[in-house]
Amino acid sequence: MKKLMMVYAILIATFLLFLYFYHYNESTDQSLKQMNRGLQGKIEDKYVMVNFQSGIDYWKSCLKGFEDAAKALNVSVEYRGATQYDVYEEITVLEQVIAKKPAGIAVSAINPDALVVTINKAVEAGIPVVLFDSGAPKSKAYSFLGTNNYNAGVSAAHKMAELTGLNGKLAIITLPNQLNHQDRMAGFQDTIRTSYPNLQIIAIEDGRGDQLASERIAASLLKDHPDLKGIFATEANGGVGVGNAVKNLNRLSQVKIIGFDTDKGTLDMVKNETISATLAQGTWNMGYWSLMQLLHLQKEAQKSQLPLQNAKEPLVPTYVDTGITIVTKENVDIYYAK
Template sequence: MTSIRRLIAIAITPALFMATSCGRHSTSEVFYLIAANLSLPYWKTAETGFNAAAARYRVTGKVAGPDNYDPQAELQELNHAVAAKPAGILISVADEGLLKPGIDAAIAAGIPVITIDSDAPSSRRLFFIGTNNLDAGHLGGERIAERLGGRGNVVFYSMPGQPNLDERLQGYKDIFATHPDIKIIDVVNIKGDARNAFDNTQQYLAQTGVARVSAFICLEASSGKVVADAVRRQKITDRVVVAMDVDQDTLAEIKDGTIEATISQKPFTMGYVGLKQLDEIFHNMPKSLSKDYSVDAFAEYPVFIDTGTALVDKANVDVYARSAADHQ
């Protein structure tokens, strides 16, 4: 009888282990992805990664935020998410000063928060997943300096105050500091509307002489296509356009030659890895969420997970185009 009991126990144990493992996750576990400008292809890709991870882990993923650039609306969605007491929150920070209190409130309520794409390092978020934006600016700056021969006027398109864009701008400035004949004429605030980039490009293309702009640099995804369109309409072929991200329109403009290059990010990976990390934290909660793990040499968590950047131009654009087509 003892031998029979042992055999039964051996048979039952793997089945019990499998049942316990499968029971770790539940659709009642809800994770949020919150961002602004959700209508952009960039965020559609991040959402796809987030939902793919939710499906794999058999949990519920919810995406919330305004379709346009509206930090106040993003804050409202963050507050709604915190009130719902989810298992975790991923958030891309459009305005650090505005969103920091909401992030800190989530942590105080016992809700793990990880920032992706755009960070809020002054908040109590656990860590950041995304692009090394300073390096992204360095990549773009080196290409601009090379194409201009170290001399010329440049204009940026950005949304000042958004942390990731400000870091990219600083990366460009770092490179230009070693090329004093490259002058930054303007940092245009597009205010979340790419049409502002189009209008300003048309105006700058009309300037000649010492005011002539040699390069247009887009620090966010939506401006590249419209800046290229403005350049093409005036049939100008001697200006350099550097874009951000690898949506299909931008890749097409690189093939056409209107855009010199773009800086690739990995929003799918940000969404996927972000939910995966939140799930791990939720099921293995630390003693304290509010601890500053960045100054703990024995911390369970990193300060930053770099999802990678690359410069895309005519030499490798087809590789990125095929990858995008494979994931449509």
């Protein structure tokens, strides 16, 4: 009988202990749920990044930023793009993405006008859309996140002035019909004109975005102007072409080159001092802050009475300048890793 009593005592004690722990864990659950939520979406919500020439290196860091944001915010992402530099392929891809009604789309527009109708279709269907890297100002997308190309040209001009000792003849090799290149050129020209009276831009040439074409044009410029002191190439292939021309003519000590972007060809030439400097765009920022804005728009859509597309005011910042960095021999190594 005494033994039986002891067994009952243990039984009751164990049961109380069980209740206590059960309750304790439940309250921990509750406080965890309340306190540690943070800013986040739903893992079943899919955010899609859409671009063109989807295989090139340039996009890797944009996508990394997009993915890093998705991880922090507990949402899903998908990467879709036209494989070619082809307007109609990008329109088709974007149509396919819209048909699946994703939680948000970040688009890099191959052309400022051609995608407007398709982008507007997505917005009118209530899908949050932002543009990154290449904009479409006439579209109804909520925001554009990318480089301020005019300011990039301004930075290039100041660097060129420093490299050339503030005086001498300069040339620009660019894509004269593309808006981002027009802006880079304008920022460069305006700054040279207003800030450096002893620097003179003597030629602006079309490099057609092609390495060999740019090399031929640079070679001819170098022959016509034996006293040329600097060339600004507003695009990566052009910079490498110019580098080859200057090297082949043995003029590396007299002619300073500034390129654009951070593909391997350009970085190699910065490292071996053929190109003095190149401009790196804030590509990770483009991806990361695109998703931050899309999540915010999605949350607004969920809580608002009116459809998102009828909002009377900017729901997110309308333009985000993702910044540029001047890459020289001193800091080139960190760009190989990216």
